[in-house]
Amino acid sequence: MAFPIPSHLPRRPNPQDVSSEILMKIDEATNQTLTASLATSWLAELEATIQATERHVYDRIHLDLPQFEQQLESSKSVQTRLQSLASNVDGLNQTLSQPETGLIPTLLRSLTAHATLTQESADATVRHETLSHLLRCRKEFGSILSLVEKGQLPQAIQSCAVFDQLLQDAPAHLQQTNVMLDLKRKFQAARSRAEEQLSEAYTRSVVMSPKSLTILPSVAVRQSETILSLPEILASLSETSLSSHLTTLRRDLMNYYVDHVLQQPTSLTISSEIPENRLTLFPSPPNSENLNTRLDNVAATLKFLSTHFMASLPPSESLTFSRSLCKPIVTSVLSNLLVPSLPSSFDLLSQFIALGKHAVAFEDEYVIRLLGDEKSDRPIKAWVDGMGGTYERQRRVKILDASRVIILSPEVTGDRFVVEVDIRQDNQPEVVPVQVEDDTDASWGLNGSSNSSEAVDDGWGFDDDADPESAPAPASSSLPATEPDPPAEEVAEDGWGFDDEDEADPSPEPEPEEPPEPEANGHDEPDDDAWGWNDDAPADSAQDTAWDAWDEPPTKSSPAVNKASISPASTSSPKMATRLEKLANKGKKHLNGSSPLASPSLVAPRQPAPAPVPSSPPPTTSSPPKKGPPTLSPVVVPKESYLVSGRIRQIINLVEDVLAEGQKFAASKIFLPIETGLPAGTVLLQSAASILDLYRSLYPVKFKDRLKTAVGPMQFSNDCLFLSGEIARIQAATAAKKLAPVEDRLVECRTRLKIMSESWYEDTVEHYRQTSNDIISQGAQGFTSTADQDRYDECETAVSRVVQEIKRLAQQWKGILNKSKYYTAIGMVTEAALSRVLEDILALPDIPEVESHRLSELCRMLHALEALFVEDTHQGSFVVAYVPSWLKFSYLSELMEASMVDISYLFDSGALVDFETDELVRLVRALFADTPLRTNTINKLTAGRQ
Template sequence: MAFPIPSHLPRRPNPQDVSSEILTKIDQATNSTLTASLATSWLAELEDTIQATERHIHDRIHLDLPQFEQQLESSKSVQTRLQSLVSNVDGLNRTLSDPETGLVPTLVRSLTAHATLAQESTDATVRHEALSHLLRCRKEFGSVLSLVQLGKLPQAIEACGVFDQVLHDAPVHLHQTNVMLDLKRKFQATKSRAEEQLSEAYTRSVTASPKCLTILPSVAVRQSETILSLSEILASLSASSLSNHLTTLRRDVMTHYVDHLLQQPTSLTISSEDAENQLTLFPSPPNSEDLTTRLDNVSAALKFLSTHFTASLPPSESLSFSRAFCKPIVTSVLSNLLIPSLPSSFELLPQFIGLAKHAVAFEDECVIRMLGNDKSDRPIKTWVDGMGGSYERQRRLQILDASRVIILAPESADDRFLVEVDIRQDKSPAVVPVQAEEDTDASWGLNGSSSSSDAVDDGWGFDDETDPDSAPAPTSPSLPVAESVPAEEDGWGFDDEEEVEPAPATELQEPSDANGHDEPANDDAWGWNDDAPADSAEETAWDDPWDDPATKTSAAVESRPPPAPSIAMSQASMSPASTSSPKMATRLEKLANKGKKHLNGNSPLASPALSAPTSSANRTPAPAPPSSPPPAPAAPPEKRPPRLKAVAVLKESYLVSGRMRQIINIVEDVLAEGQNFAASKILPPIETSSAPGTVLLQSAASLLDLYRALYPVKFAGRLKTAPDAPMLFSNDCLYLSGEIARMEAAGAAKNLAPVKDRLVECRTRLKVLGDSWFEDTVAQHKQSADDIISQGAGGFTFTGDQDRYDECETAVSRVVQDIKRLAQQWKGILNKSKYYTAIGMVTEAALSRVLEDILALPDITEVESHRLSELCRMLHALEALFIEDQEPFVVAYVPSWLKFSYLSELLEASMVDISYLFDSGALVDFEVDELVRLVRALFADTALRTNTINKLTAGRQ
């Protein structure tokens, strides 16, 4: 069955001829349709087609019969010529290629015979040439070998050159032959032997040792009787060998006879004989040496070398060998003689100038004339012309190196000294206000000068035995000082009828640490023993480096803020006639009079017995007795400054490192040397942009810059860990700044113009650096105190709980101890003004944190108020740091002191106390919103609290 054609394939076109049509029909026939008649029809159709084709051909021939016959004859003629050509080609092939008689085999046989004859002739010619050249090589090699054996090395070297050319001209076919290779090996060995003998002869002719230079004019060749001159040896050496020998000789001459002679004191001797020329070196004592002799020695050595060696060199090598010494010799003179000999002081310059002139003459005579250097290239003369700059630069390096040793030297606590400084108004108080003595008692109603027997009932708990002139008198810069009140008027309405004896010192409660253990009495962190004598307390009896009667500051403000009325007030009236009025706020009065010294906390109150925590809602103010209304508050005093007397503080002292004195001495010496150098005119002027002495003068400023750059890096660890190190560094910088200012003033009429701007810049930068270290150190300890209280006290919340109270107590105690320890470390370093300023700022940071945290408490129970008051009184021990000659001046350096002192009292005060203090103007340091928050936190929500808050709010409007 036929394969079916896919429908997508193109179909074959219908056949046009009969055969194709018949075949198609046969293909289309099947078994069922194929019959005999159908096959007969196909045959008949084919026969008809054949006959029709024959008829068509016949008709076509007879259509143009003459032309057909012509073409037929042409075809027959072509066939005949083809047969003739084939026969001729076959005959020619036999003529050319016949093995016996053919032309090509005969020609090949003739050419082969000719080629064989030519090869035989060529072989004979090559053999003749090779033998002839080998015979010549043998003859020349024998000559070379005999000359080497006889020791005639120069002739042997010339013969080697000839034989080398013979080898180079050898036929090509001999290059790789065994005989030629063997001849080359023997020749190379002979030539090497000759060169070795020449090198050995040169080595014996020229000997350069560290102590002796020997040059032989002639030398005998070993194992022969031949004597060679030095010039013959040098001329016969190969280029590479001669170059190596000359390089070695230059190195030895520069090392032993130039550098050594320029570096060490040496004497030399020259001996010349027929068989030997020798230069010998001998060490010389350095004590009486003239440095110019070193140049003379080098000149003699160079002349010796030029006369006995350079003259023997071939002309092509002589000039290059001499000029090769020029640059190394000039460099050696500068680096080994002139530059190291630069004097370290101005007095030695004239002697050195003579050496420099001699060096210029040496350069002209030896380097230029003898060695043939270019006349325009004169480095020594150029350096000598600029010798002033070189001297200044070297001195600069010496100064900075010496300063670097001083700056980087280890710290020594013994190497320090005190510096006195004048205290000026713009830096620290030079005049400290002191209230007139006659107004002290009258202004505050103290009992020191009163004849009343009830004077012991002081509202602030002052002891009757205290001298009024030595009583603490703190004041706040922000609190207006009240006008003086006449002495006969009791300004605070003290109750003269009731006298409360103060508790003895032995009845004070001993403080305990966080673990409940008793603290030792002689190490009281809270200052409970502040009423001890001044020479026994660590806060008031220091080994005071400032304790100089001529320079000691002994002035303080003799003014006190009005105390809370509940502490000692017995009557509401402000005049003596009001003594019969009923007393108010007796609870606070009893606490105040129990072992209490004064408001600033020299002896904090003993903690009262604590009851269970009570909510502020259950705490109500104690109302006044109904039979007597509360007295009207006294009119606020006129806010004007009191009569003051001024005590001028002339000088204070501070500690400075001993290295500062050394640095200042160096700076002064450098400035003096620079001025002398500029004015001397002993050196020729230099055509430069800077005047003589400028580099020296500016070295003084560079020294100060070096100190600023090196010291904080070298001693970075100490500056970070030791509390006194930053303050000492600040003192050092300020001392340097002050000394520079002094030198500027002293040298105003002198020639300091080239360095004046740099000194001013250094002084300013040192001043800024010293102030910055002081401020940064204080800021660091302020932050430390703030962090201790913030992290340890946790905002003073829930102090009714004993554990929380212990944590707060530990934090406050730690701050007190840290500030005291810091005071001990800073006191011997800083001057008084800066010391009290620094300690006051750290104390202020601690008080501000406590104030902020306590005033931010939304609710304070009665137990918490007592405990918070105790915590505040712990910080009162810091007042002892600001007492001199029993005169406290803490408020002059701690602005928040009075506010903080009032806070400790307000925490245990009644509503009436707070109202009275507010009306009397004692609470001016508090903001209204702070007082309102404190009242709301302390007292329950009652009508009295509301009225008090309204009064507080309206009082400042």
């Protein structure tokens, strides 16, 4: 059965001829369809097709019969020639390939015989050449062995060169043969033995040790009677071996006979006795050594080596070896003799100059001429010519190293000293005339007549343009006329009058028609003693008396008079308001803006206490003012002291020594100007300024942890300030001397040190100002909701912490800073805390009664800081001079518990001049309910400032 064709395969095309069609039909027939009739039909069809084809052929032939006959004849002719050609080819093949007589077999036999003969001839030729070359190698190798055994090493080395050439010229087919490889191994062994014996002979001819150098002119070869001269040995050594020996010789020569001789005192002896030449070194005592001897010893060594060794070298190697010694010798002379011997004292320079000249002569004689270094740039001469600059640079390095040791030495707390400074202004004279008033002088205006405002104005000198008629009625009418003046000690203890619990009210009730007394301001009577100071008094007299209390309390005879000696009756004068206003404005001038550190010199006045008043009793109201010129008395400018680190004194001493040495060096004229064209001594003089630059750059980095404390920055500020002043003193002391090369640098260093001192001082104060501000801001959180006990405790903790921090700072800074800076710094930190409290409390929109009492208590906690500004209890505090907001803050604590009548009274009397109008209005609205009285009071406050 036929294999079924898959449907996806292409089908066979229909047959084009009869045979194919019949075959297709036969293929399609099956057992059922195949019959005799079907087969007969196939045969008939096939017969018919054959007959049709025959007829077609016949018709085709007869269509062009002549042409057919012609082609038939041609075919027959081709067939005949093909048969003839085939028979001829068969005959030729028989002739060529006949095994016995054929041409090709005969030719192959002849060629084979010729090739065999040629190969035999070539083999014979190669064998002859190989044997001949091996024979020559054998003879030459035998000669080498004989020479080596006899000790004739130079001849053996020459024979080795010949034999080596034979090995190179050996036929190619002989190179890798066993006999040739074996011959090479034996030759290498023989040559190595010869070179080894030569090296051994060299080591016995040139013997170098740290103590002696021995050179033998000739030496016997081991195990032979042959004697070789040193030139023969050096000439016979291989290039590699000779280079190695010369390198070793140069190294040992530099170590033992150049470097060592230039570094240590040494004696040298030379002996030339048969059969050796010896150079010997002996250590010498250094006490009386002349450094020129060291150069002479090196020169003798070079001369000995040139005579007995370098003359034996081959000419090419001799020049190379001698020149290879030039640079190491010159470098050794510079690094081991001249540079280390460069004196550190100007007095020794003359001897060193002689040594430098000797070194230049040594370079000319031995380096240039003997060793043949004609192309050298003569570094020793160049160094000696620039010796002055080298001396200055080396001294500069040593000076800076010494200063670095001083600067980086550990901090020693006890190694400090006290420095005194004048506290006068820069344009103030040493002796200041102070105006001293008589007892009858009415210019103090403390107990002036109530009906004479002119006398009061003339005495105080406040608000000359103010209208006397606009002043309020004297407040003294509210006080009993029988009130005696309190003693000075009693008033001094409560000069400010802010402590309610310490005050008593001995005065009777006021008359009904008089203004009522304040009810809740913490005062039973107005007291101007706390701020009734006289600005017109000389500032220096106050400084002279107040600052002396830093070291010891003033005596009773001190010219400073306590402000409490002013009669309290005078505090009711209407001029108190004007006085307070001028004092507050004065403080605002010194502290303008939120950052008082912008101008430290204007932060607060230098005097820690108010200007003193005379010690005489105040004039009575019946005393007319005395007219006439004042009496002048000289007052010595007071001094203050601060601590400076002991290292600063060492730095200053070092700077002075360097300047003195530089001046002496510049004046000597023993050296030419240095290469840069600067005058002699310039580098040395500028080293003094470099010491200060090194201090400024190293100290903050080395002691960065110490500068993060409260004490470290202030001590560093003091040190920089003292350095700046000492540089100015040095410049003034050396004004007549030549310091031009370093004058500008010293001025620059002095300026930078002063700036650094001020910067560290200001940055430290600003840091603790911000710390105080942050403690209150984060702890109190605006003083809101203080009626709640927990919130009140948080506020109390923050205020207490600020007080403790400021007291701790005061304790740490007081022993370091001078008084002016100390009080200014503490005042700034205190001012920051008070300003934060003032701002937060005045910003409260509503203050109930309970909160007002608690806020007053919190404010009074900060009153404890007033004790930091008290030097003598008999003189009281001078806190207002350094804390501009103190008066305003003091009144704030009273206003928290004051009535509207009290506020109106204080406003009318001018006690609230430090408050802005909107602040007072906002405070009244926060403290009191919305009533007609509050509205009238606010209108009064608003109208009163217009």
